[in-house]
Amino acid sequence: MTVIRDYIENSDEAISLAIREAQVEGMKPQVTELFSVIIDTVSQREVEKLVAAAAKSQYGKDAKWDIGHWWQVVVPLPRYESRSLPALIIETRAYLVAPAEVSPGCSRRWWPITLVEPVGKPQLVVLPLCFLLALLDGNEDRYRIVGKDGQWTLREIAGLKQPLRLHDDLVDGLRHVFRMKPVADWLDDFGPRGHRLVPLVVGSLLGLMYQGESASVPLERQAYSQEMLIEIITSMGYGIARARRVLERAEPELGPQMTLEEATRVVLKYISEEG
Structure with missing residues (x-):
């Protein structure tokens, strides 16, 4: 009391x-x-x-x-x-x-x-x-x-x-x-506790989203492109401008030999830092 x-x-x-x-x-x-x-x-x-x-x-x-x-x-x-x-x-x-x-x-x-x-x-x-x-x-x-x-x-x-x-x-x-608003922004509304969950929750949602895809190459073996990463970010509810901003910040860590799965993990980190 x-x-x-x-x-x-x-x-x-x-x-x-x-x-x-x-x-x-x-x-x-x-x-x-x-x-x-x-x-x-x-x-x-x-x-x-x-x-x-x-x-x-x-x-x-x-x-x-x-x-x-x-x-x-x-x-x-x-x-x-x-x-x-x-x-x-x-x-x-x-x-x-x-x-x-x-x-x-x-x-x-x-x-x-x-x-x-x-x-x-x-x-x-x-x-x-x-x-x-x-x-x-x-x-x-x-x-x-x-x-x-x-x-x-x-x-x-x-x-x-x-x-x-x-x-x-x-x-x-x-x-x-x-x-x-996107799920990541909603989690941020919970404060630091919710912010820490952004990579886990959004990453899992993306995994579920791509489980249903019929691509012949598994996600962990696909090469990434900027267009694919922008599509992933916008699929979570972000606008194009914000998606490009996230991608610009993540670019120094994106290596040319990375798979789509690896690149997505990098992008998720920068999404969780947005705000």
């Missing part, structure tokens, strides 16, 4: 406090909003109980309090797993941010405070990269729906022991995000 001797008044301040409480650096507010749909809302009674405990701990057992508008903020922490089925795993933790005015029992004066407290249990969102690629391509319908649970949809994914369960609003939100 953290009690701040100040009264916050808007959601931007609430998100900033929750991110700070989670000790995460560089995370953008829109990332927290995307994952807010998957958590259960804290009841007013639970909020009052937590604020009461905070007020009494700071101002004594006879303290009085008045709760203002409160927020529940989700802080998502991404990681990459490659075992069995490559996936982006998002651990989400909800934080209550509740401003209030408190008065000691012996005083008529009221003091502003804001309570920041983790609530509920952390939840995991599993995003197999094959499904993420399907979202990017707009063909997630290729995965058979095997059940519905309210606003949660269950899909059959080869390699998963159980159906993939995702909230419909989260899938819609991801679909919208990927129309607006």
